[in-house]
Amino acid sequence: MTWTRRHILTLADFTSDEYDTVLQTAASFREVLGRRTKKVPALQGQVVANLFFEPSTRTRNSFELAAKRLSADTLNFTPGSSSLTKGETILDTAKTYLAMGTDLMVIRHEQAGVPSTIASEMDRLGSRVSVLNAGDGQHEHPSQGLLDLFTICSLLDTERPRLELLAGKKIAVVGDILHSRVARSNIWSLTASGAEVHLAGPPTLLPLLFAECGDGREGKLFLHWQLEPALADADFVMTLRLQKERMSDHLLPSLREYHSLYGITRDRLKLCKPDVKVLHPGPVNRGVEISSDLMDDAQFSLISQQVTSGVAVRMALLYLIGGGKV
Numbered sequence: 001m002t003w004t005r006r007h008i009l010t011l012a013d014f015t016s017d018e019y020d021t022v023l024q025t026a027a028s029f030r031e032v033l034g035r036r037t038k039k040v041p042a043l044q045g046q047v048v049a050n051l052f053f054e055p056s057t058r059t060r061n062s063f064e065l066a067a068k069r070l071s072a073d074t075l076n077f078t079p080g081s082s083s084l085t086k087g088e089t090i091l092d093t094a095k096t097y098l099a100m101g102t103d104l105m106v107i108r109h110e111q112a113g114v115p116s117t118i119a120s121e122m123d124r125l126g127s128r129v130s131v132l133n134a135g136d137g138q139h140e141h142p143s144q145g146l147l148d149l150f151t152i153c154s155l156l157d158t159e160r161p162r163l164e165l166l167a168g169k170k171i172a173v174v175g176d177i178l179h180s181r182v183a184r185s186n187i188w189s190l191t192a193s194g195a196e197v198h199l200a201g202p203p204t205l206l207p208l209l210f211a212e213c214g215d216g217r218e219g220k221l222f223l224h225w226q227l228e229p230a231l232a233d234a235d236f237v238m239t240l241r242l243q244k245e246r247m248s249d250h251l252l253p254s255l256r257e258y259h260s261l262y263g264i265t266r267d268r269l270k271l272c273k274p275d276v277k278v279l280h281p282g283p284v285n286r287g288v289e290i291s292s293d294l295m296d297d298a299q300f301s302l303i304s305q306q307v308t309s310g311v312a313v314r315m316a317l318l319y320l321i322g323g324g325k326v
């Protein structure tokens, strides 16, 4: 698939070449971000609208910064102070941004499928707008999956981060798999790389339907209701926040019990490879999914690097889709 003017709604359809293109482009932009000026004229004259119908700190600000570093003009939308409060629909909101000349729409919504619906409407209207899914309900968070991939691959080879570096690595993904769009996007990218992906969480948050990808990747995806087999000899541990905002029932007895069974601590990391690294997409609930001291321990934690990677990876996505020229 060509990059220019495509939508990025899921990682399910990404090819190995496409992952590598994002990784290499992000590595170039990381180099740009290390310079004094940090800015390139790649998307001059283009408009990037951040339409976040759900809260965000990292994704929204790093997309905005990425767009600014590429010299695009940015528009930010805040639902509470928008005309949504006067009854305007989501689609009419998107069409309003289209009418103002938006080229790229970055969309987050609590309902799965909203970015895809807006993308279809933009296509139906014959516009050339590209939609980037910045997290839709419990479906997907593609740019997070890509920045996690970039963070891990950059650790393995800073100069040439690429997918093949992950082949044979063991990655444990721990926590609220059921409600996590981050887990879903990461399952696509990590299994595509040839890594062994071990999902671990309580039975209420790790349903058996995850057992099959249906496209031949089954041999790379493993499920555990206990933490220990997932952590055993793991190279990377990705821990996830309990998505309380998406839980309608009482799925856990208590946060304290959850931490005692599934919380990632220094002690538990002894089960992993000695040079294991820990990731978390953020925001973190300290002392629940990860112990506070481990979160701050630079020997193990890649959490700050993930945030830093987010800017370069989102620059890469906007640049590739926006058809940018450096």
Ligand SMILES: N[C@@H](CC(=O)O)C(=O)O
Pocket (backbone or CB within 6 Å): 135, 141, 181, 182, 240, 241, 243, 281, 282, 283
């Ligand atoms: N920030 C990520 C992860 C999380 O909120 O736990 C998301 O929006 O999906």
Ligand SMILES: NC(=O)OP(=O)(O)O
Pocket (backbone or CB within 6 Å): 055, 056, 057, 058, 059, 060, 135, 144, 281, 282, 283
């Ligand atoms: N990781 C992530 O998406 O963070 P925000 O919810 O703060 O954007």
